Amino acid sequence: MLTAHVNNVDLHYADQGPPNGPAVMFSNSLGTDLRVWDALIPHLPAGLRIIRYDKRGHGLSEHCPGPCSIDQLADDAAGLLRHLNLSRVAFVGLSIGGLIGQSLAARHGDLVAGLVISNSAAQIGEAQMWQDRIAQIRAAGLTSIAGPTMQRWFSPAFRANGRDGPWRRMLERQPQDGYIACCQAIADADLRDAVARLRLPVQVIAGALDGATPPVLVQGTADLIPDAEYAVIPGAGHIPCVECPAEHAAIITRFLERIGHV
Numbered sequence: 001m002l003t004a005h006v007n008n009v010d011l012h013y014a015d016q017g018p019p020n021g022p023a024v025m026f027s028n029s030l031g032t033d034l035r036v037w038d039a040l041i042p043h044l045p046a047g048l049r050i051i052r053y054d055k056r057g058h059g060l061s062e063h064c065p066g067p068c069s070i071d072q073l074a075d076d077a078a079g080l081l082r083h084l085n086l087s088r089v090a091f092v093g094l095s096i097g098g099l100i101g102q103s104l105a106a107r108h109g110d111l112v113a114g115l116v117i118s119n120s121a122a123q124i125g126e127a128q129m130w131q132d133r134i135a136q137i138r139a140a141g142l143t144s145i146a147g148p149t150m151q152r153w154f155s156p157a158f159r160a161n162g163r164d165g166p167w168r169r170m171l172e173r174q175p176q177d178g179y180i181a182c183c184q185a186i187a188d189a190d191l192r193d194a195v196a197r198l199r200l201p202v203q204v205i206a207g208a209l210d211g212a213t214p215p216v217l218v219q220g221t222a223d224l225i226p227d228a229e230y231a232v233i234p235g236a237g238h239i240p241c242v243e244c245p246a247e248h249a250a251i252i253t254r255f256l257e258r259i260g261h262v
């Protein structure tokens with residue numbers, strides 16, 4: 001198991017592929033850990049160095065008590081890249097991972113050669129919705145939000161045969177304080193001005209059936225970013241790397257080709 005002590009927390013990460021290969025860093029969504037990319041990775045071209053990590057308060061990474069912000073989470077990603085002596089990576093962020101990627105590109109532009117913002121936006125959800133969710137989790141735990149969360153994450157077809165079961169368990173087993181801290185970070189985040197100033201290749205991806213960040217919201221962020229490309233995966237909900245891994249990987253691969261990473 002690999003960990004790096006970054007910004008006063010131990011971050012758990014995985015590092016696959018040739019050390020000198022073009023590097024791609026993946027950042028997970030709220031309530032998931034780095035296994036969320038397991039099904040997608042075999043569909044990527046060979047020769048890439050693939051870094052995945054658990055953000056603070058999720059998976060096997062440490063949680064630092066108290067609030068955190070998207071900028072702090074982006075600084076964690078930057079710290080991990082510097083720990084690995086990596087720069088000019090392609091960064092792929094899913095949902096809150098996409099917010100982290102936007103902040104990372106804005107604050108640490110030297111580290112990012114290209115950005116994939118998947119199922120994410122510059123601002124996600126109403127502040128009150130996040131406060132209501134935090135209050136419910138404090139009162140009744142993460143299991144109390146699991147049902148509606150699966151409906152936002154996955155299409156009816158995926159859920160119909162119980163394929164959401166392991167992902168429900170992954171959500172329920174996240175550290176409650178870490179999940180709540182990330183809800184607060186999302187509630188506080190508004191990166192609309194920051195993304196309009198980005199000057200790097202960006203690919204934005206939506207899931208046609210996404211119940212958390214619907215295509216109209218995701219496309220709104222693509223429209224703010226100069227020259228960003230936008231694609232929709234039909235049949236995918238909020239987590240296409242689980243539900244439609246080949247289609248998700250194909251869009252990421254085309255982007256990696258576009259930026260000369262493969």
Ligand SMILES: O=C(O)CC1=CCC(=O)O1
Pocket residue numbers: 028029030031094095096097124149152186212238
């Ligand atoms: O509501 C959800 O669980 C979906 C989501 C919003 C931000 C994120 O990372 O996941």
